[in-house]
Amino acid sequence: MKYQVIRNEKYDFLGQFYATSYPNLHKYPATMLPQIGIEVLKELNISKGKLLDPYCGSGSSFASGLECGITEMFGFDINPLAILISKVKFTKISVNTIIETKAKLRNEIFEFVKNEQNINKIKLPNITNIDFWFSKEVAQNLNIIKHFIYQIPDENIKNFFLVPFSETVRDCSYTRNSEFKLYRMKSEDLVNFNPDVFGVYFKKLNDTIFIYSNIYFPKLTDDIKVDVQYSKFQPNENSFDVVLTSPPYGDSRTTVAYGQFSTLSNEWTGIDYARKIDGMLMGGIKAKSILKTGVIADYISEVNKVDNKRALEVTSFYNDLEVSIKKVAKSVKTNGKAIYVVGNRTVKNIQLPTDQFIAEKFEEQGFRHLITYERALSSKSMPSKNSPTNITGKTVNTMLFEYIVINEKK
Ligand SMILES: C[S@@+](CC[C@H](N)C(=O)[O-])C[C@H]1O[C@@H](n2cnc3c(N)ncnc32)[C@H](O)[C@@H]1O
Numbered sequence: 368m369k370y371q372v373i374r375n376e377k378y379d380f381l382g383q384f385y386a387t388s389y390p391n392l393h394k395y396p397a398t399m400l401p402q403i404g405i406e407v408l409k410e411l412n413i414s415k416g417k418l419l420d421p422y423c424g425s426g427s428s429f430a431s432g433l434e435c436g437i438t439e440m441f442g443f444d445i446n447p448l449a450i451l452i453s454k455v456k457f458t459k460i461s462v463n464t465i466i467e468t469k470a471k472l473r474n475e476i477f478e479f480v481k482n483e484q485n486i487n488k489i490k491l492p493n494i495t496n497i498d499f500w501f502s503k504e505v506a507q508n509l510n511i512i513k514h515f516i517y518q519i520p521d522e523n524i525k526n527f528f529l530v531p532f533s534e535t536v537r538d539c540s541y542t543r544n545s546e547f548k549l550y551r552m553k554s555e556d557l558v559n560f561n562p563d564v565f566g567v568y569f570k571k572l573n574d575t576i577f578i579y580s581n582i583y584f585p586k587l588t589d590d591i592k593v594d595v596q597y598s599k600f601q602p603n604e605n606s607f608d609v610v611l612t613s614p615p616y617g618d619s620r621t622t623v624a625y626g627q628f629s630t631l632s633n634e635w636t637g638i639d640y641a642r643k644i645d646g647m648l649m650g651g652i653k654a655k656s657i658l659k660t661g662v663i664a665d666y667i668s669e670v671n672k673v674d675n676k677r678a679l680e681v682t683s684f685y686n687d688l689e690v691s692i693k694k695v696a697k698s699v700k701t702n703g704k705a706i707y708v709v710g711n712r713t714v715k716n717i718q719l720p721t722d723q724f725i726a727e728k729f730e731e732q733g734f735r736h737l738i739t740y741e742r743a744l745s746s747k748s749m750p751s752k753n754s755p756t757n758i759t760g761k762t763v764n765t766m767l768f769e770y771i772v773i774n775e776k777k
Contacts, residue, residue, distance in 0.1 A: 417609075422615065737773045
């Protein structure tokens with residue numbers, strides 16, 4: 368092992384979940400425990416300056432930053448659903464206005480549905496295979512909710528109401544909710560599936576209001592600025608004091624399908640490239656030759672012996688990660704820290720040392736590797752077992768540990 372890894376039980380947070388300190392406003396795959404970020408920022412004595420998360424997802428690193436006193440935070444993600452969740456969590460809006468808007472929305476919807484003729488007046492949005500994913504009644508009712516949410520003039524309040532809408536879309540669709548990938552329920556389950564869309568929406572809205580007003584709103588003092596964008600990270604030289612992030616651990620097609628998880632929500636909120644997102648994420652475009660240098664090369668060469676296609680897929684992910692690390696490294700100030708929380712995935716029974724790769728790439732960009740902590744993975748919402756050989760029934764434990772890789776700019 369070229370870069371030192373220390374098993375650190377302090378970071379296991381056994382028995383703790385995301386919700387233990389910062390319940391999410393919306394389900395999201397492979398979230399990072401905010402507790403990890405809080406602990407590591409404290410250990411490094413970081414309580415001010417600018418924080419960057421180039422793969423911010425639903426924003427757990429901002430929860431960590433907020434808890435440690437950081438007031439300026441910047442995030443990027445190319446999944447619009449991720450940005451919607453992060454934005455809503457960390458934008459301060461009046462809880463009274465939310466409650467008044469909820470009452471107005473409820474009245475508008477219930478008045479509207481009293482007259483059946485109204486229902487056909489609003490055109491259904493462009494959802495791919497809408498009849499495959501939604502019953503006619505569910506689609507109509509979702510459309511009514513959407514129609515009135517889009518009449519809310521204030522962008523931030525509209526976004527707030529879209530978060531429970533997005534979860535309602537998922538829960539009332541024929542998707543299997545236990546999967547991140549977009550799979551339809553078994554046909555025998557469809558017959559009895561008849562969700563009360565308005566009931567589900569207003570229950571989720573109440574839950575969102577409860578969590579936002581009790582957990583997030585009280586911490587959003589006027590000096591807090593969280594700026595998130597749907598985009599790949601845009602470098603900005605010597606700008607950030609700390610990078611805290613949990614990047615994907617492989618391409619979306621063979622690891623966590625962020626795009627598929629979000630497809631229906633993104634389509635209902637008007638994202639026309641919703642079905643292309645997985646291909647746009649890291650590792651989405653296949654490399655033409657396998658990676659031959661650095662700490663990862665031998666491992667990829669082992670994969671290549673058994674499967675050239677998989678070796679190229681894996682290479683494309685590491686190529687993208689390297690390009691991204693170069694941009695991130697440039698954007699960190701001298702003495703600034705880069706904290707990456709990653710899993711080392713297994714491909715063809717070969718465990719790929721992504722933690723070592725990250726340490727190496729930062730060192731190549733003028734950083735010093737301080738330490739990597741190994742933590743036992745108990746509560747991250749991602750599969751710890753899969754079938755890397757693609758032999759049905761043959762599974763191996765792929766990720767029982769996670770690594771917190773800490774580098775400092777010289
Ligand atoms: C492990 S998740 C981050 C989870 C986040 N820490 C949270 O708690 O929700 C990785 C994120 O990287 C995003 N992503 C993948 N490739 C990207 C890229 N090239 N640029 C920006 N974001 C990307 C995915 O959409 C996903 O949201």
